Amino acid sequence: SQQGEEDPQALSIQEGENATMNCSYKTSINNLQWYRQNSGRGLVHLILIRSNEREKHSGRLRVTLDTSKKSSSLLITASRAADTASYFCATDPQGGSEKLVFGKGMKLTVNP
Amino acid sequence: KAGVTQTPRYLIKTRGQQVTLSCSPISGHRSVSWYQQTPGQGLQFLFEYFSETQRNKGNFPGRFSGRQFSNSRSEMNVSTLELGDSALYLCASSLLTGGNEKLFFGSGTQLSVL
Numbered sequence: 001s002q003q004g005e006e007d008p009q010a011l012s013i014q015e016g017e018n019a020t021m022n023c024s025y026k027t028s029i030n031n032l033q034w035y036r037q038n039s040g041r042g043l044v045h046l047i048l049i050r051s052n053e054r055e056k057h058s059g060r061l062r063v064t065l066d067t068s069k070k071s072s073s074l075l076i077t078a079s080r081a082a083d084t085a086s087y088f089c090a091t092d093p094q095g096g097s098e099k100l101v102f103g104k105g106m107k108l109t110v111n112p
Numbered sequence: 113k114a115g116v117t118q119t120p121r122y123l124i125k126t127r128g129q130q131v132t133l134s135c136s137p138i139s140g141h142r143s144v145s146w147y148q149q150t151p152g153q154g155l156q157f158l159f160e161y162f163s164e165t166q167r168n169k170g171n172f173p174g175r176f177s178g179r180q181f182s183n184s185r186s187e188m189n190v191s192t193l194e195l196g197d198s199a200l201y202l203c204a205s206s207l208l209t210g211g212n213e214k215l216f217f218g219s220g221t222q223l224s225v226l
Binding site: 030031033035040041042043044045048050088092097098099100101102103104105 | 116143145147154155157160168169170200202204212213214215216217218219220222
């Protein structure tokens with residue numbers, strides 16, 4: 001079952017610009033995570049934010065979480081061509097029977 | 113530390129056949145989860161194993177099964193393959209089960225059913 005939904009589904013920007021991706025989900029969560037996937041390969045974990053946290057930073061990544069709106073955003077600053085990938089939000093639902101529930105993903109293209 | 117290893121990388125089968133996919137987690141990780149990824153449905157959770165026991169199961173038919181061995185390596189089996197089973201099958205490991213765990217993914221097995 002899909003819980004997270006990323007928005008927009010695709011984004012194309014120039015190198016050096018910032019990229020913002022949004023994620024909405026439906027149920028109460030323990031945490032929300034963001035992953036990156038390069039072209040049919042495995043997913044790579046980027047950042048985890050717990051339900052009692054509102055903002056977290058990791059390098060060029062900034063993630064926010066608003067549990068009242070059941071939404072999260074991922075900001076990538078000063079984007080690089082190497083950031084071109086699909087990005088997924090994943091939720092760890094409270095009392096859920098699934099390990100993590102992933103959204104359908106968002107394709108980011110960073111043009112050099 | 114070696115990452116999560118999935119074999120084979122690519123597999124071509126015909127309808128009605130069965131297939132077994134293998135996953136070796138990161139050393140020390142005891143939880144292994146399996147996901148099916150398709151362009152239409154995205155990532156769908158199949159099941160999670162921890163200490164040789166299935167802890168959680170997704171909404172897939174009984175044709176999809178799995179197991180975990182004492183060394184934490186895991187296999188999943190799909191019997192009576194259907195065209196719709198064509199997908200990228202991803203395995204992920206984590207140290208424990210429970211909350212606030214990040215997953216480490218393998219590169220996946222790309223299964224094509226003809």
